[in-house]
Amino acid sequence: MRVGILGGGQxxxxxxxxxxxxxxxxxxxxxxxxxxxxxxxxxxxxxxEVEEFIKESDLITYEFEHIEDDVLxxxxxxxxxSVEILKIKRSRVREKEFLRKRGYPLAKFEVSTAGELEGKxxxxxxxxxxxxxxxxxxxxxxxxxxxxxxxxxxxxNHPPEEVFVIEEFxxxxxxxSRIGVRSTEGEVRIYPTTVNYHHEGILxxxxxxxxxxxxxxxxxxxxxxxxxGLFGLLAVEFFITKxxxxxINEFAPRPHNTGHYTLDGTYTSQFENLLRAIAGFPxxxxxxxxxxxxxxxxxxxLEDIDLKGILSVEGAKLYWYGKEKRHRRKMxxxxxxxxxxxxxxxxxxEVLKGIYRxxxxxxxET
Amino acid sequence: MRVGILGGGQxxxxxxxxxxxxxxxxxxxxxxxxxxxxxxxxxxxxxxEVEEFIKESDLITYEFEHIEDDVLxxxxxxxxxSVEILKIKRSRVREKEFLRKRGYPLAKFEVSTAGELEGKxxxxxxxxxxxxxxxxxxxxxxxxxxxxxxxxxxxxNHPPEEVFVIEEFxxxxxxxSRIGVRSTEGEVRIYPTTVNYHHEGILxxxxxxxxxxxxxxxxxxxxxxxxxGLFGLLAVEFFITKxxxxxINEFAPRPHNTGHYTLDGTYTSQFENLLRAIAGFPxxxxxxxxxxxxxxxxxxxLEDIDLKGILSVEGAKLYWYGKEKRHRRKMxxxxxxxxxxxxxxxxxxEVLKGIYRxxxxxxxET
Numbered sequence: 098m099r100v101g102i103l104g105g106g107q108x109x110x111x112x113x114x115x116x117x118x119x120x121x122x123x124x125x126x127x128x129x130x131x132x133x134x135x136x137x138x139x140x141x142x143x144x145x146e147v148e149e150f151i152k153e154s155d156l157i158t159y160e161f162e163h164i165e166d167d168v169l170x171x172x173x174x175x176x177x178x179s180v181e182i183l184k185i186k187r188s189r190v191r192e193k194e195f196l197r198k199r200g201y202p203l204a205k206f207e208v209s210t211a212g213e214l215e216g217k218x219x220x221x222x223x224x225x226x227x228x229x230x231x232x233x234x235x236x237x238x239x240x241x242x243x244x245x246x247x248x249x250x251x252x253x254n255h256p257p258e259e260v261f262v263i264e265e266f267x268x269x270x271x272x273x274s275r276i277g278v279r280s281t282e283g284e285v286r287i288y289p290t291t292v293n294y295h296h297e298g299i300l301x302x303x304x305x306x307x308x309x310x311x312x313x314x315x316x317x318x319x320x321x322x323x324x325x326g327l328f329g330l331l332a333v334e335f336f337i338t339k340x341x342x343x344x345i346n347e348f349a350p351r352p353h354n355t356g357h358y359t360l361d362g363t364y365t366s367q368f369e370n371l372l373r374a375i376a377g378f379p380x381x382x383x384x385x386x387x388x389x390x391x392x393x394x395x396x397x398x399l400e401d402i403d404l405k406g407i408l409s410v411e412g413a414k415l416y417w418y419g420k421e422k423r424h425r426r427k428m429x430x431x432x433x434x435x436x437x438x439x440x441x442x443x444x445x446x447e448v449l450k451g452i453y454r455x456x457x458x459x460x461x462e463t
Numbered sequence: 464m465r466v467g468i469l470g471g472g473q474x475x476x477x478x479x480x481x482x483x484x485x486x487x488x489x490x491x492x493x494x495x496x497x498x499x500x501x502x503x504x505x506x507x508x509x510x511x512e513v514e515e516f517i518k519e520s521d522l523i524t525y526e527f528e529h530i531e532d533d534v535l536x537x538x539x540x541x542x543x544x545s546v547e548i549l550k551i552k553r554s555r556v557r558e559k560e561f562l563r564k565r566g567y568p569l570a571k572f573e574v575s576t577a578g579e580l581e582g583k584x585x586x587x588x589x590x591x592x593x594x595x596x597x598x599x600x601x602x603x604x605x606x607x608x609x610x611x612x613x614x615x616x617x618x619x620n621h622p623p624e625e626v627f628v629i630e631e632f633x634x635x636x637x638x639x640s641r642i643g644v645r646s647t648e649g650e651v652r653i654y655p656t657t658v659n660y661h662h663e664g665i666l667x668x669x670x671x672x673x674x675x676x677x678x679x680x681x682x683x684x685x686x687x688x689x690x691x692g693l694f695g696l697l698a699v700e701f702f703i704t705k706x707x708x709x710x711i712n713e714f715a716p717r718p719h720n721t722g723h724y725t726l727d728g729t730y731t732s733q734f735e736n737l738l739r740a741i742a743g744f745p746x747x748x749x750x751x752x753x754x755x756x757x758x759x760x761x762x763x764x765l766e767d768i769d770l771k772g773i774l775s776v777e778g779a780k781l782y783w784y785g786k787e788k789r790h791r792r793k794m795x796x797x798x799x800x801x802x803x804x805x806x807x808x809x810x811x812x813e814v815l816k817g818i819y820r821x822x823x824x825x826x827x828e829t
Contacts, residue, residue, distance in 0.1 A: 378771065382777045
């Protein structure tokens with residue numbers, strides 16, 4: 098099976114590492130060969146070679162949402178999850194309206210043009226969150242507003258035709274996610290719940306945990322996969338409010354950072370199950386072997402972190418993506434497994450300390 | 464870290480898949496690029512390019528014992544485990560004499576030239592086992608003799624200068640192995656015991672189990688790593704006799720087929736720990752997450768096996784090496800994990816049935 102991947106980042110890299118085990122080969126479409134997935138692909142294609150990329154791939158999937166429309170038009174017939182789902186996902190307005198129309202639990206929101214924004218946030222009330230329609234990476238294009246005075250600064254970052262979503266600020270008790278997988282043969286599996294900790298809009302660490310909301314979140318993931326007609330992976334991020342309400346924050350129809358722990362924690366990783374799902378193979382078990390978690394390495398090189406200290410933590414495994422260092426960029430992650438939840442949390446703390454030796458390292462501009 | 468691997472087979476392939484996670488890159492020295500490890504290496508080198516291979520590698524290791532002497536001479540300074548250990552291992556006579564001299568428990572044996580063989584087996588007694596000094600792959604060059612009449616047939620397969628080991632036939636209760644890892648920093652870890660089931664001299668399946676001999680085997684592995692001055696992996700295969708004696712069958716200073724389960728069963732795989740050991744990194748935990756095992760796919764293609772049936776077994780994971788099909792060749796394997804030992808054994812049986820659908824498939828000449 099020759100699988101084409103749109104995007105050359107770490108999600109594609111891990112999909113290739115996992116998919117090679119099944120005997121699959123991989124083509125990657127990405128502007129630079131020197132990218133995590135581009136480097137290890139059987140064959141790398143520049144976006145200008147998309148026709149050849151399609152011809153040489155039995156199946157296409159994506160690891161990345163920012164794909165040019167003309168590429169999407171062309172890959173459409175061979176791509177799973179479908180390009181339509183990606184198009185919903187690429188617009189925060191369409192994503193939210195799709196969910197609202199079908200009755201999924203969401204924070205209150207409203208759509209606004211740039212011109213209307215100042216007036217609409219005043220009526221909406223504060224604090225609120227403003228997000229641009231077009232996706233930013235890792236928390237970009239998202240603003241928390243405490244007064245209408247902030248609107249001018251926001252508008253400077255966006256073109257005048259930008260559309261915005263104004264969203265109620267959710268004072269959540271915690272953030273959680275569940276990842277589902279649905280195969281072309283109709284099989285469905287849901288991965289365990291993880292509780293997720295973000296730092297300034299970027300996932301910092303997460304771990305598997307049982308919560309009173311697991312079943313509710315699982316039902317939502319399963320039903321949303323059906324509503325989207327999705328074959329592949331669907332990651333759904335949730336806010337659990339202080340009143341115990343489960344709200345969808347957002348979804349992603351691809352491997353997800355909150356599922357990296359599955360490489361070491363569950364019977365089958367999210368990456369292998371994506372491939373099984375779209376290739377029409379039986380899905381692998383999504384059951385947990387042992388409690389597990391993950392810590393992201395943000396904006397630091399191997400020389401910046403206490404590599405030996407981290408590798409000395411029992412059950413810690415490094416994944417290093419080989420990217421050029423940039424401020425707050427996802428450079429790698431460390432998976433951690435442990436016999437029980439308490440040990441797991443202690444090990445995650447040790448790994449966090451090994452990475453961010455001085456608290457300032459987490460935010461420092463480099 | 465740029466690691467050079469001597470040999471392009473599946474052991475190198477899994478070493479690369481695991482080592483990429485650590486951010487390592489890989490050179491492979493192998494006569495054919497179209498080999499499991501050659502295909503996925505960052506760079507493949509033909510044996511005629513050994514000088515360049517050495518220059519481009521920070522460290523060298525091997526996944527294979529049949530390496531030309533002139534290559535070994537050259538790679539010597541950068542290679543771990545050391546070339547000396549490989550030289551002991553490549554001669555069954557030196558291996559056994561090394562072990563006997565240091566008092567390790569072995570079946571009774573005697574060394575013989577081709578000319579002396581008939582006379583010596585008569586004095587030795589029957590049944591006995593005759594093995595050529597030079598290693599054969601997968602049980603080749605090994606013969607079980609019930610009378611001296613068999614000697615003529617054996618000699619036909621070997622050049623007149625061949626040397627043989629005549630060995631007592633061990634009527635064992637079971638076969639087991641343990642794999643040890645020892646780092647250049649002096650750290651030592653031992654993987655759990657597996658019980659191994661061979662079919663006509665080739666490993667068919669194995670699984671982790673506790674036996675009354677675990678500690679004794681562990682001590683032997685640890686002490687042998689020291690005696691050999693080994694940095695890297697050491698796999699030791701044992702016979703446990705019906706009288707409860709632990710005998711060393713043989714050892715291998717490299718990743719071992721009986722340790723493939725570690726990819727899914729233990730905190731750290733044998734492949735990652737080999738790399739950690741020779742790169743001077745802290746060793747990863749060799750602890751078991753859940754009971755696990757492995758079934759080899761011998762001499763069959765993906766079309767020959769019940770692929771969907773196998774992948775439907777909860778916790779079964781396929782590793783397909785992408786080699787050309789040959790009679791009894793190791794084509795791939797399936798790892799299996801389960802919550803408990805009984806479930807594990809049942810799943811191994813299901814996987815065996817999925818691979819060897821008719822019992823004849825296990826021995827059939829293709």
